[in-house]
Each structure stands twice: as C-alpha cells, then as structure tokens.
Amino acid sequence: MIEIQSLHKSFGPLEVLKGIDLTVNKGEVVTIIGGSGSGKSTLLTCINGLEPIASGKVIVDGIEVHAKSTNLNTLRQKIGIVFQQWNAFPHLTVLENVTLAPRKVLGLSKAEAEAIGEKQLSHVGLGAKLSTYPTMLSGGQQQRMAIARALAMSPDYMLFDEVTSALDPQLVGEVLETLKMLAEEGMTMICVTHEMAFARDVSHRVAYFHRGVMAEIGAPEQIFGDPQHEETRKFLASVR
Amino acid sequence: MFDYTFQWSQAMARLPQMLDGAATTMEVAILSMLIGIVLAIVLTVLRRSPVAPLRAIARTWVEIARNTPALFQIYMAHFGIASFGIHLSPFTSLLIGITFNNAGYLAENFRGALKAIPDTQIRAGRSLGMSEMQAFRHIVLPQMLRVAFLPMTNQMVWAVLMTSLGVTVGMNSDLYGVTQDLNALTFRTFELFAIAGVIFYLITKLITLGARLLAARLFRY
Numbered sequence: 001m002i003e004i005q006s007l008h009k010s011f012g013p014l015e016v017l018k019g020i021d022l023t024v025n026k027g028e029v030v031t032i033i034g035g036s037g038s039g040k041s042t043l044l045t046c047i048n049g050l051e052p053i054a055s056g057k058v059i060v061d062g063i064e065v066h067a068k069s070t071n072l073n074t075l076r077q078k079i080g081i082v083f084q085q086w087n088a089f090p091h092l093t094v095l096e097n098v099t100l101a102p103r104k105v106l107g108l109s110k111a112e113a114e115a116i117g118e119k120q121l122s123h124v125g126l127g128a129k130l131s132t133y134p135t136m137l138s139g140g141q142q143q144r145m146a147i148a149r150a151l152a153m154s155p156d157y158m159l160f161d162e163v164t165s166a167l168d169p170q171l172v173g174e175v176l177e178t179l180k181m182l183a184e185e186g187m188t189m190i191c192v193t194h195e196m197a198f199a200r201d202v203s204h205r206v207a208y209f210h211r212g213v214m215a216e217i218g219a220p221e222q223i224f225g226d227p228q229h230e231e232t233r234k235f236l237a238s239v240r
Numbered sequence: 241m242f243d244y245t246f247q248w249s250q251a252m253a254r255l256p257q258m259l260d261g262a263a264t265t266m267e268v269a270i271l272s273m274l275i276g277i278v279l280a281i282v283l284t285v286l287r288r289s290p291v292a293p294l295r296a297i298a299r300t301w302v303e304i305a306r307n308t309p310a311l312f313q314i315y316m317a318h319f320g321i322a323s324f325g326i327h328l329s330p331f332t333s334l335l336i337g338i339t340f341n342n343a344g345y346l347a348e349n350f351r352g353a354l355k356a357i358p359d360t361q362i363r364a365g366r367s368l369g370m371s372e373m374q375a376f377r378h379i380v381l382p383q384m385l386r387v388a389f390l391p392m393t394n395q396m397v398w399a400v401l402m403t404s405l406g407v408t409v410g411m412n413s414d415l416y417g418v419t420q421d422l423n424a425l426t427f428r429t430f431e432l433f434a435i436a437g438v439i440f441y442l443i444t445k446l447i448t449l450g451a452r453l454l455a456a457r458l459f460r461y
Contacts, residue, residue, distance in 0.1 A: 050366065074369070076366070076369040077369040083363075085360060087361060087363070087364035090461050091461055101365075101369060104370060105368065105374070149368065153368060153369060
C-alpha cells in the first residue's frame with residue numbers, strides 16, 4: 001500500500017505539490033490526469049524518493065520513504081518507475097539493459113538474470129530483440145524495454161510517468177497495450193497520463209491534479225461522466 | 241660543404257638494441273596510461289565531489305598538468321623531489337612524470353565526456369535500486385570511456401613520445417636514451433636518430449590502428 005499524507009514539495013520558491021493525500025491499495029490502478037505543471041510527475045518521483053520533499057509523508061508498505069533511516073536503494077527495488085524519456089542504456093544490449101540491475105542490485109547470477117530478462121522481454125513483445133542495441137529500436141520498443149527493465153526487479157508497484165508522451169502517435173498503442181496487460185495481471189500502478197481513453201478503460205480511480213492540488217478523485221465513470229470540480233470540467237472539455 | 245657519408249649498415253647493426261629500447265618505451269607508456277586512466281577517473285569523480293578541498297586538489301592537478309611543460313613535470317618528479325631527499329630511479333621518475341601528465345589531460349577529457357551523458361541515465365539507474373557508485377560504474381563510466389576514446393588514443397601516442405624526455409633525467413634504457421648512448425659511441429647521428437624516428441612513427445601508427453580495431457570490437461552500439 002502506498003500512503004501519501006499532506007505531501008508538500010517545492011522547487012525553489014515554486015510550490016509544486018500543495019498538500020497531497022492519496023492512498024493506493026494493492027492491486028489498484030490509479031491514473032493521474034491534469035495539465036502541465038500540475039505536479040503529477042513530481043508526485044511520482046517523490047514516491048520512490050528520487051526527489052526530496054518539503055513536508056508530509058510518503059509511506060510504502062509501512063516504510064516512510066523520506067525518513068533518514070530508510071535505505072532508498074532497497075526501497076526502490078519494490079517500486080518500478082518508467083519515465084517519459086525511456087532512458088535506455090545505449091552501451092548495453094536490450095537483454096543487458098534488463099539484466100543489469102537484477103545482477104548488480106539483487107546479486108543474481110548471469111544465468112538467473114537472463115532467464116528473468118528473457119521472460120520479461122518476451123512478455124512485452126521484445127523476445128526477438130535480446131541482442132539488439134537500443135538505438136536500433138523504435139521509441140515504442142525502447143519504452144517497452146524500459147518497462148521490462150523495471151519489471152525484471154519484480155517490483156510490487158509500478159509508476160508510469162507519461163510513458164507515451166514522447167512517442168510518435170502510431171507507437172502509443174503498443175505501449176498502452178503493455179500497460180493494460182500489466183493492469184489486468186493485477187499490478188499496482190500509478191500512471192500519469194494524457195491518454196484519457198486509457199485512463200477511463202484501465203483505472204480503478206482517476207485523480208485530477210490542478211496546480212499542485214488533487215482537485216478531484218473518483219471512479220473513471222464519475223470523473224469523466226460527472227466531474228464535480230469546475231477545473232476538472234474545464235480540463236476535460238479542453239482535451240476532448 | 242656536404243660531405244657526410246651515410247653508413248646505414250653500422251647504424252642498422254644497432255637495431256636490436258634500439259628495439260629493446262622501444263620495448264622499454266612501450267612499457268613506460270602503457271604503465272603510465274593504465275595508471276593515468278585510473279587516476280583520471282578518480283580526479284573526475286573528485287571534481288564533482290561535494291567536498292571543496294577535494295575539488296581543489298583535483299582542479300590543481302589538472303591545471304598544472306595541462307599548463308606546464310611535460311619536461312618540467314618529469315624534471316620535478318626527479319630532481320625536484322630529490323631536493324627533499326627522495327631519490328628515484330630515472331625509470332620511476334619518468335613514469336611518474338608522464339602518468340601525472342596523462343592523468344591531468346585525461347581527467348579534462350573525461351570531464352567533457354561526462355557532459356555528453358544525460359543526468360537521466362543516472363536517474364534511471366538509481367530508480368532501479370542502484371547506488372550512486374553502481375550507477376556511475378555500470379552506466380556512466382562505460383559511456384564516458386567511449387566518448388573519450390579518441391582523446392585517450394591521442395594521449396597514448398603523446399605518452400610514447402613523451403618518453404623521449406626521459407634522457408633529461410638520466411633515462412638510458414628507453415628508445416631515445418639508447419639511441420643517444422649509441423650516438424655517443426658511434427657518431428652515426430643522422431642514421432641512428434632517423435631509425436629511432438621511424439620506430440617512434442611505427443609505434444604510434446600501430447597504436448592508432450590498434451585503437452581503431454579495439455573501438456570496433458568494444459563499441460558495437
């Protein structure tokens with residue numbers, strides 16, 4: 001379970017998160033929608049401790065992420081994150097990209113890591129690309145590789161930060177299909193996205209962020225069918 | 241007028257000794273390069289350290305290495321520190337001097353190479369649970385060495401050529417030192433140094449060729 005309690009976060013004088021409260025249960029898929037600069041991506045990087053916070057708490061399975069005593073390296077093994085820019089490691093093959101962390105962080109043998117890597121890459125449809133270098137892949141393939149790379153650590157949670165935003169339109173579908181598949185398998189996920197159809201079809205709950213505040217959260221039917229907040233209505237009207 | 245008679249056979253008879261010298265030259269160059277690369281990586285890390293004195297040490301090293309003559313650096317490594325009662329063999333002094341120079345130049349190359357690698361690469365590694373050190377070692381370093389590969393090749397060539405400065409601190413077992421001693425013995429100055437020049441040229445050509453082959457093997461992406 002991920003519990004976020006009155007989380008505040010600033011970049012210099014700019015307060016980007018103004019007291020967020022959100023609990024995500026095991027097996028739940030929560031999508032976060034909202035305009036640019038609403039703080040939704042920052043929230044994800046706060047959840048796995050990549051960003052320090054000003055005040056409040058993020059608790060993952062009872063462990064307070066930003067407590068001094070927390071070993072972030074260990075904690076991050078539970079929380080996979082995939083970014084808008086997939087950040088493939090260009091000097092490693094597709095398989096090596098996926099096996100690096102299991103080998104170096106989890107201490108698996110090469111054979112063990114490769115077994116996991118091959119399984120995860122096949123899972124995202126890249127089973128035929130194991131010895132290819134990332135630069136030879138399309139954006140959509142690289143993004144799916146990044147997903148497999150995160151999954152290879154057997155995380156309990158997956159965070160997706162606008163994973164389709166940097167892709168050519170015709171490549172968006174294959175990545176969203178991968179996310180859907182994970183959701184159906186019961187992965188706990190928080191997805192920041194601009195893909196409204198995806199948010200409606202896949203999520204258990206949809207949260208609307210506006211200027212660092214979670215303006216509204218609810219079932220997708222409610223958010224898309226009967227938004228309560230004025231800003232949610234405006235946003236949804238603008239993206240339709 | 242020009243009445244010098246070339247006597248190549250006399251000089252060529254000394255070729256085996258000169259090739260022995262070339263082997264020593266290579267030994268110094270390779271050692272200075274290997275140690276230099278390790279030191280340069282350390283300097284590169286220190287230059288990004290949050291601790292100001294560590295950054296200052298690294299910066300000073302690079303400044304001196306790049307902005308003073310290599311001859312000065314080798315001289316200081318021999319006669320300079322001898323003033324404090326530390327007496328090193330010419331071989332050791334030459335090795336220290338060239339290594340110091342290599343490390344300084346390479347650290348500067350690495351710093352530039354590092355800028356070519358986006359911070360998001362480290363972020364991606366960290367988000368997979370890697371420590372800062374693991375992310376640097378497995379993600380940043382290999383990419384940095386690729387970007388810096390050509391300058392490293394240049395520095396290796398430069399290291400070979402710098403060994404010739406060893407004669408100033410009494411080095412006489414390297415190619416240049418051997419040649420100078422043979423010259424004193426035979427006075428076939430032009431022939432001997434011409435042969436030495438050709439050997440230097442061939443060594444550096446082999447290095448650039450070898451580097452190209454190595455690059456093709458190492459960097460398949």
